Amino acid sequence: MADISLFDAIRIPFPVLAAVDWRPYHFAIQRFHFVVRIAHIMSMAAFFGGIGMLDFRLMGWRGTVPLRAFAEHVLPWVWATFTVTVITGLALFLYDPVAVGAHAYWTPKLISIGLGLVNAAMFHRGGYVVALAAERRMPVSARVAGALSLLCWSAALVFACMDTEGVPKVFLR
Numbered sequence: 001m002a003d004i005s006l007f008d009a010i011r012i013p014f015p016v017l018a019a020v021d022w023r024p025y026h027f028a029i030q031r032f033h034f035v036v037r038i039a040h041i042m043s044m045a046a047f048f049g050g051i052g053m054l055d056f057r058l059m060g061w062r063g064t065v066p067l068r069a070f071a072e073h074v075l076p077w078v079w080a081t082f083t084v085t086v087i088t089g090l091a092l093f094l095y096d097p098v099a100v101g102a103h104a105y106w107t108p109k110l111i112s113i114g115l116g117l118v119n120a121a122m123f124h125r126g127g128y129v130v131a132l133a134a135e136r137r138m139p140v141s142a143r144v145a146g147a148l149s150l151l152c153w154s155a156a157l158v159f160a161c162m163d164t165e166g167v168p169k170v171f172l173r
C-alpha cells in the first residue's frame with residue numbers, strides 16, 4: 001500500500017476548501033444528502049456501463065457491430081449520465097469541501113477524470129474519424145484510446161471507493 005502522504009503535493013489547499021465551504025447550503029441539503037449520493041452512484045454506474053461498452057468496442061470487441069451505429073446509440077447515454085454524475089458529484093463536494101478534500105485519493109480521482117476527458121477529446125479530434133472509416137477492424141489509435149479510457153474511468157472509480165472505504169487499520173483474524 002502506497003504511503004498516502006505521497007499525494008500531499010497535489011492536494012487542494014485548505015484555504016481553498018474552506019473558502020468554498022458554505023454552511024447554509026450544507027444545512028439545506030443535509031436531509032437529502034443520501035439521495036444525492038444514491039443519484040451519484042447510480043448515474044456513475046450508468047455512465048461507466050456506457051463508456052465501458054464503447055471502450056471495449058474501440059478495443060476491437062464485438063467487431064461485427066458497426067461502430068457508427070453503436071456510437072450514435074451509446075454516446076447520448078454516456079453524455080447524459082456523465083452530466084448527472086458531475087452535477088451530483090459537485091453537490092456532494094460542496095456539501096463538505098474540507099472533509100472531501102481531506103480524503104486521501106480525492107485529487108487522484110479528479111486527475112483520473114481530467115485525463116479521461118483529455119483522452120476522449122484527443123481521440124475525437126483525431127482517431128475517431130479513422131476508426132469510423134475502418135468500421136470493423138479497429139486501428140491501433142482506437143484500441144489505445146479505448147484502453148486508456150477504460151483505465152482512466154476505472155481509476156476514478158477505484159480512487160472514489162478507496163476514499164470512502166479505507167483499508168482497515170486492524171486486520172481481524
Ligand code: HEM
Nearest residue numbers: 044085086089090092093100103153156157160161163164
Ligand atoms: C467531476 C466529477 C465528479 C465529482 C465532483 C465527484 C464527487 C464525489 C464526491 C464528493 C463523492 C463523495 C465521497 C468522497 O468524499 O469522495 C463521490 C463519491 C463517489 N464517486 Fe464521484 N465524483 C465525480 C465523478 C465520478 C466518476 C466519473 C466516477 C466513476 C467513474 C465516480 C465514482 C464515485 C464513487 C464510486 C463514489 C463512492 C460512493 C461511496 O462509496 O460513497 N465519481 N464523488
